[in-house]
Amino acid sequence: MYPSSLQALIEAFRTLPGVGEKTAERYALMIAEQPHEETERFAQALLNVKDNLHRCSVCGNLTDGEQCGICKDTDRNHRQIFVVQSPKDVLAMEKTSEYNGVYHVLNGLISSSKGVMPEDLNLQGLLERAKDADEVILATSATMDGETTAMYLDRLLKKECPGILVTRIAHGLPAGGMLDYADEITLSHALSDRKTM
Amino acid sequence: MYPSSLQALIEAFRTLPGVGEKTAERYALMIAEQPHEETERFAQALLNVKDNLHRCSVCGNLTDGEQCGICKDTDRNHRQIFVVQSPKDVLAMEKTSEYNGVYHVLNGLISSSKGVMPEDLNLQGLLERAKDADEVILATSATMDGETTAMYLDRLLKKECPGILVTRIAHGLPAGGMLDYADEITLSHALSDRKTM
Numbered sequence A, B: 001m002y003p004s005s006l007q008a009l010i011e012a013f014r015t016l017p018g019v020g021e022k023t024a025e026r027y028a029l030m031i032a033e034q035p036h037e038e039t040e041r042f043a044q045a046l047l048n049v050k051d052n053l054h055r056c057s058v059c060g061n062l063t064d065g066e067q068c069g070i071c072k073d074t075d076r077n078h079r080q081i082f083v084v085q086s087p088k089d090v091l092a093m094e095k096t097s098e099y100n101g102v103y104h105v106l107n108g109l110i111s112s113s114k115g116v117m118p119e120d121l122n123l124q125g126l127l128e129r130a131k132d133a134d135e136v137i138l139a140t141s142a143t144m145d146g147e148t149t150a151m152y153l154d155r156l157l158k159k160e161c162p163g164i165l166v167t168r169i170a171h172g173l174p175a176g177g178m179l180d181y182a183d184e185i186t187l188s189h190a191l192s193d194r195k196t197m
Helices: A004-014 A021-033 A036-052 A087-096 A124-130 A144-160 A184-192 B004-014 B021-033 B036-052 B087-094 B124-130 B144-160 B184-192
Strands: A077-084 A101-105 A135-138 A165-168 B077-084 B101-105 B135-138 B165-168
Touching (some): A004 A021, A021 B087, A036 B004, A036 B036, A077 A087, A077 A124, A087 A101, A087 B021, A101 A124, A101 A135, A124 A144, A135 A144, A144 A165, B077 B087, B077 B124, B101 B124, B101 B135, B124 B144, B135 B144
Parallel strands (some): A077 A101, A077 A135, A135 A165, B077 B101, B077 B135, B135 B165
């Protein structure tokens, strides 16, 4: 129904996560109406990402260089490794400005339902790095796959790097969270991990 | 914080309507992880739209050719013109399969708040086409700007094309709409435009 060039763009937008037909139409029509240079800049931004972006050779985070800015930063504590699922989690943590160690990005979680096995994750580098580290903080999500991965890593790290401190981020009520809206698992974590005031 | 190529893509996605930082991040990270060819196809789809898409010389709808498919279709009734704000509205109406006339796309609505004047709209072509038409159906939205535009067009058409039939699409309760959720204006339209059963 739409002209074929517009239809092709609508279909391209539909491949983005969470974008349905209506949203893709809205995006494509905005592109159709914007100045030529802006669309060229957009297309160039897409291609640049594919040309320049790759995994940091140390931690697996996304970077334009050979190593990411965090791994290259000598002011950070390289003996403390914060293990996360994806580059998004690194950014979320960096926004807190509370952490001065380094990261390790697994690029996935062990998942029986999705068929992701430990060998599909960025693990080899982690074991080598952990040998020179004081602490590995397991910061995978509080989901089934996140917990499975954390348990697997805990066992693996303690076996391969005896004496290393392996910690897990705290679980409990989120900031602003109300008890009557929290699910049972969150509440039972909040109870079992309670602290003396 | 993100590598600069990724940050540039996030900013490109943020120019899309309704896309905030989180969503743009999600889109950009998906692009970062997809195969190279798919991103190239996406970039090409963007550029193709700018190279090929323009306004139909007759009705103002978007088309890859000189005239749009509807204006070229000799099986349609070219003496009945359905006037809409944007190309999206043409598609919405075509999906009903209930209309066999042609369209005229204004590419905007008269709006005092946005400073859009009648001369900013695709009106000249409409007056010329209306001279050969039997009916002009005003199908601008049931918003303030839509009503203003419809009233303006009604007066203009009756002045320039004496004897032409100018109609306005019906206003009332939408399909599936419940009385207690409908606003006062919708309800008063539904009452004043009631039909004998």
